[in-house]
Amino acid sequence: MISVSLCVILLSSLVVLSTGQAEHAKHHNTQEVFDILDRIHAKCPDITYIYNLPLKSIEKRPLRVIVFSDNPKHHEVLEPEFKYVGNMHGNEVVGRELVLILAEYLCDEYQKGNEQIKNLVDNTRIHLMPIMNPDGWENAVRNAWNSTKPGEFKDIETMLQEQGATDWQVGRTNANGVDLNRNFPNLDEFIYAYNQHANHRNNHLDLETFVSLTSGTDCHDQPYQPETVTVAFWIMQNPFVLSANLHNGDLVANYPYDDSANHLQTYSPSPDDSTFQQLAESYSHTHLKMQSPKKPCSTDVFPEGITNGAAWYPVCGGMQDFNYLASNCFELTLELGCQKFPPGKYLSGLWEDNKNALLNFMWQTHIGIKGIIEDEEGEPIYNASIKVYQLINDNWKYIDHDITSNTHGDYYRLLTDGSYAVQVKKPGYESQTQYIDIHNKEHQIDAQRLDFTLQSLSAGRLDLQRMLRQYMDKY
Numbered sequence: 001m002i003s004v005s006l007c008v009i010l011l012s013s014l015v016v017l018s019t020g021q022a023e024h025a026k027h028h029n030t031q032e033v034f035d036i037l038d039r040i041h042a043k044c045p046d047i048t049y050i051y052n053l054p055l056k057s058i059e060k061r062p063l064r065v066i067v068f069s070d071n072p073k074h075h076e077v078l079e080p081e082f083k084y085v086g087n088m089h090g091n092e093v094v095g096r097e098l099v100l101i102l103a104e105y106l107c108d109e110y111q112k113g114n115e116q117i118k119n120l121v122d123n124t125r126i127h128l129m130p131i132m133n134p135d136g137w138e139n140a141v142r143n144a145w146n147s148t149k150p151g152e153f154k155d156i157e158t159m160l161q162e163q164g165a166t167d168w169q170v171g172r173t174n175a176n177g178v179d180l181n182r183n184f185p186n187l188d189e190f191i192y193a194y195n196q197h198a199n200h201r202n203n204h205l206d207l208e209t210f211v212s213l214t215s216g217t218d219c220h221d222q223p224y225q226p227e228t229v230t231v232a233f234w235i236m237q238n239p240f241v242l243s244a245n246l247h248n249g250d251l252v253a254n255y256p257y258d259d260s261a262n263h264l265q266t267y268s269p270s271p272d273d274s275t276f277q278q279l280a281e282s283y284s285h286t287h288l289k290m291q292s293p294k295k296p297c298s299t300d301v302f303p304e305g306i307t308n309g310a311a312w313y314p315v316c317g318g319m320q321d322f323n324y325l326a327s328n329c330f331e332l333t334l335e336l337g338c339q340k341f342p343p344g345k346y347l348s349g350l351w352e353d354n355k356n357a358l359l360n361f362m363w364q365t366h367i368g369i370k371g372i373i374e375d376e377e378g379e380p381i382y383n384a385s386i387k388v389y390q391l392i393n394d395n396w397k398y399i400d401h402d403i404t405s406n407t408h409g410d411y412y413r414l415l416t417d418g419s420y421a422v423q424v425k426k427p428g429y430e431s432q433t434q435y436i437d438i439h440n441k442e443h444q445i446d447a448q449r450l451d452f453t454l455q456s457l458s459a460g461r462l463d464l465q466r467m468l469r470q471y472m473d474k475y
Contacts, residue, residue, distance in 0.1 A: 090136015095246025140171025
């Protein structure tokens with residue numbers, strides 16, 4: 001016979017479970033999202049930190065981020081940083097809710113002692129922004145409610161639960177009617193021009209970004225919006241390594257480049273094309289439905305559940321390419337389903353479809369190599385260039401996209417398995433090259449370590465003189 005106390009425990013567990021499932025199966029307005037983030041932080045204060053980006057939306061709503069890490073307030077040397085951005089298009093809402101569920105999941109599983117989650121959180125600084133376009137979401141919901149028949153739903157919450165929002169366009173843009181994923185500086189235009197010259201700039205196009213943001217308009221002749229500007233500086237000022245931008249409207253993992261040199265629909269590979277393909281497959285192959293050979297949404301078929309952006313359709317001024325060309329960050333655009341604003345009752349199923357993929361993609365932050373670059377005195381060297389050559393068919397091929405070291409001298413370079421020559425350069429120092437064979441493992445905690453100690457040019461010349469003197473003395 002089951003004891004009374006055991007019955008109470010089982011009943012309590014069922015109540016907690018049903019409450020959590022119900023919360024996952026509903027849409028949340030902006031204030032509710034912020035309240036849930038506060039609750040998560042209160043539950044897991046040692047591994048979370050909440051901050052707002054400096055600028056607010058047009059309608060004065062904050063762009064809020066929750067961080068997960070064993071040291072959430074600060075960057076740790078040799079710990080890579082990751083981000084998810086949801087709800088960039090206000091009426092594409094699955095990413096908004098999945099990021100919120102993910103935050104709750106990380107907190108709960110960490111507290112339960114889930115070894116995989118503890119390893120992920122303790123060795124990665126994870127930034128989660130559920131909402132980039134809060135005004136667009138409010139507009140989409142308001143329009144959906146105003147479009148319902150009298151008495152069709154008792155309130156907005158019931159409408160969102162049972163129907164969602166069906167308009168394909170309303171709420172996509174911000175409150176000024178600007179598409180935020182066409183509103184970033186068009187750095188593709190610069191890189192395609194630079195590619196025509198030898199020894200060209202191939203990364204951190206910050207000067208081009210500043211000029212564009214301060215004196216120009218986007219490639220659709222729209223002024224730069226506060227949401228875009230604050231996110232652009234967030235990208236450039238933080239040492240992000242990997243990122244995904246969460247959308248809806250199809251089911252595919254999209255990778256750079258998003259635009260071609262002539263803005264036409266054609267495959268436009270970045271220098272890191274093979275790495276981006278692997279990153280995209282790390283999501284699509286773990287998702288329960290994304291790699292299906294069927295046509296999930298319309299006439300498009302995506303082999304392996306991935307696509308090059310410009311091969312699908314060209315996007316000028318997108319956030320994905322901006323990450324790659326303005327910072328050290330590699331970003332994908334993840335399309336999470338055919339319905340942009342599905343009924344809330346479908347969200348639990350969408351979480352199950354995406355849960356393992358969301359986690360697996362975060363683990364990709366640890367592929368490739370990482371290390372510290374310092375001088376002879378052990379002082380970190382900031383902004384050193386890390387150039388990579390891959391051995392292909394007995395020839396060294398330059399991957400024409402350098403990354404740079406952070407303020408503490410640490411660097412992170414995402415790479416697939418293979419043999420590489422890694423060269424570090426910094427004005428005033430002798431360049432140094434090392435060779436490494438990379439063998440990535442599933443859910444590895446650390447990328448392979450490759451440190452560099454650079455000698456100043458003066459020290460190098462002294463060593464050369466010393467060698468010549470020893471040679472003369474000997475002979």
